[in-house]
Amino acid sequence: MDGLTHDAVRVNRAAEQIVFPRRGRGRLSPAARARHEAELAAFCAGLLEIKSRLDFEVSARGWGYLLENDGAITKDELDACERMITECRKSGLLPLDIWAVDETRSLENRETIDDTTPEEEAADIIERARNGHLYYNPLSFWEFQD
Numbered sequence: 001m002d003g004l005t006h007d008a009v010r011v012n013r014a015a016e017q018i019v020f021p022r023r024g025r026g027r028l029s030p031a032a033r034a035r036h037e038a039e040l041a042a043f044c045a046g047l048l049e050i051k052s053r054l055d056f057e058v059s060a061r062g063w064g065y066l067l068e069n070d071g072a073i074t075k076d077e078l079d080a081c082e083r084m085i086t087e088c089r090k091s092g093l094l095p096l097d098i099w100a101v102d103e104t105r106s107l108e109n110r111e112t113i114d115d116t117t118p119e120e121e122a123a124d125i126i127e128r129a130r131n132g133h134l135y136y137n138p139l140s141f142w143e144f145q146d
Contacts, residue, residue, distance in 0.1 A: 018046035018072045020081060040084075044093045047085070057100030060085065 021039035028036060047063065058066060063085055064078040073081050088094040116124075 018043060018050075018067065018070075020067065020073045020077060021084070040088065040093060043084075044088050047094065047098065051098060060099045063099060 019039065019042065021036055021043050023036055050066070051058070060082055061078070064073065064081040067073045067081060068075055068078060085094065085098065089096055089098060
């Protein structure tokens with residue numbers, strides 16, 4: 001198998017049939033538009049075929065690397081491929097879970113909205129102002145350490 005894993009061979013065979021839909025510049029004629037939409041549908045079907053055979057999740061960029069490795073796209077087309085897959089997700093041609101969640105890009109400091117009323121929030125602020133002195137500690141933790 002030339003050093004390829006079993007999964008890589010299966011991906012390779014499926015990708016041989018995937019054709020990256022390259023679109024020219026300018027407005028497409030109705031016939032060219034129909035041809036491009038058919039190519040997009042075939043491209044998406046090929047990605048879904050590959051996904052059904054994988055036992056791991058692929059990132060957004062990972063799809064481009066898989067397709068580049070299998071000769072469906074060139075290195076110069078990585079960004080275009082990622083954009084196309086994103087557009088296909090947005091348009092509904094591909095499911096939203098086509099790629100793995102990138103935890104390095106997860107949200108931080110997300111806004112949390114509670115279910116208190118403005119009156120309840122005001123009462124809490126007043127309560128904290130009235131009793132804040134009870135929680136004031138002028139001592140340092142380090143003063144009592146060896």
